[in-house]
Amino acid sequence: MSAKIPYAQKEYKYGFETQIDADTIEKGLNEDVIRLISSKKKEPEWMLEYRLKAYEYWKTLDEPTWANVHYPKVDFQDVRYYSAPKSKEEQQQEGPKSLDDLDPELLKTFEKLGIPLAEQKRISGVAVDAVFDSVSVGTTHQEILEEQGVIFCSISEAIQEHPELVRKYFGSVVPYKDNFYAALNAAVFTDGSFCYIPKGVKCPMELSTYFRINEAGTGQFERT
Secondary structure (H helix, E strand, O other): OOOOOOHHHOOOOOOOOOOOOEEEOOOOOOHHHHHHHHHHOOOOHHHHHHHHHHHHHHOOOOOOOOOOOOOOOOOOOOOEOOEEEOOOHHHOOOOOOOHHHOOHHHHHHHHHOOOOHHHHHHOOOEEEEEEEOOEEEEEOOHHHHHHOOOEEEEHHHHHHHOHHHHHHHOOOOOOOOOOHHHHHHHHHOOEOEEEEOOOOOOOOOEEEEEEEOOOOOEOOOEOO
16 A cells, blocks of 8 residues: 655645736835835725834734744745736726636636636626735626625725725724734735625625635735
């Protein structure tokens, strides 16, 4: 009988990288980087202020250590905090308006992961928000959900379209002062999913969100 390879030593099945044009910033973390992220996301001033407060607090903290876990110390200045796949040329400045605007290679990536976005767009039963590196590249079945009063979109879209809800609930469960990584996430998050179901409303379908890191050397910080 052949010996089984320990799971931790196996090659990661989904460790491939998709060759795709991307808008990627330089490595490093400072106030300018946070302002750049907020600018790229076209965020209002209150969101930028929240990020900067979280960053200033993060700088006062020490990275935690964990019992029985050993890994090289993280160099937070050796990470890229933003990378976004470019959509078709006419949409590069504003981002994809629909799945039809996405690079075909990006759609193939999700198909290889077992998440066929184009098919999800056609079938009912599950709504999907898919995040690729630093941006949500598509959310399916939003129209059906909106008919029931359910909001399901990227956090970036929610900040633009539903600021009153985001401001009310953002950081209310885990505030940025909770811990080292909560503060870091609050400072540099680039996308994530947003869901709001009004009281008394039953969501008509399951909701799923998928996150994919593709660009090497990039940290993906989601806020959901």
